[in-house]
Amino acid sequence: DTGVSQDPRHKITKRGQNVTFRCDPISEHNRLYWYRQTLGQGPEFLTYFQNEAQLEKSRLLSDRFSAERPKGSFSTLEIQRTEQGDSAMYLCASSFYVGQNTEAFFGQGTRLTVV
């Protein structure tokens, strides 16, 4: 399978716990995006990387959220001290940027439930 892969697909955690999600983009893609989708809404942009550099972060990304892409390949999104409001689908997407935009491909997402 050469698509965008996200792990885990589902995560249930207690409030106050830390969680970490992983995204493996399409191998030749140099851009990687994280989005959050709450029930009944469209995805909202959180942050994106070009190679290992984090180029933009949304105001939605509070101090409890941190994303990394240490080697410019896979990325992790960590949420510390989870709150019930963090319950959502976390979507990862990747694309290949060569001075002009190309289509972004999305993974199947990680559904987080905070109880």
Next chain:
Amino acid sequence: AQKITQTQPGMFVQEKEAVTLDCTYDTSDQSYGLFWYKQPSSGEMIFLIYQGSYDEQNATEGRYSLNFQKARKSANLVISASQLGDSAMYFCAMREGADFGNEKLTFGTGTRLTIIP
């Protein structure tokens, strides 16, 4: 102000009929891109079609076409000859700005399309 508006929360369409999903947008940029994505119950966002703000022709991809009316700021998706597998959530999205390397998308709230056999 909401940048992408999808006014149809849900639609029911008979199989084999054509369906139009509405999308209006708001931007002050001259350069922007408009997208439609399909999200089945499995969760992944599937890219369907793209229209650039400077494209003079309406985009088409197989059974999908985008009815782009720039002056009205609308970008409706038309699906011809609907199939049962078209049942899903459909999202309209926009990328703003002249920097077409910035693929940060703003999504609407979506339309749930159900195809009736």
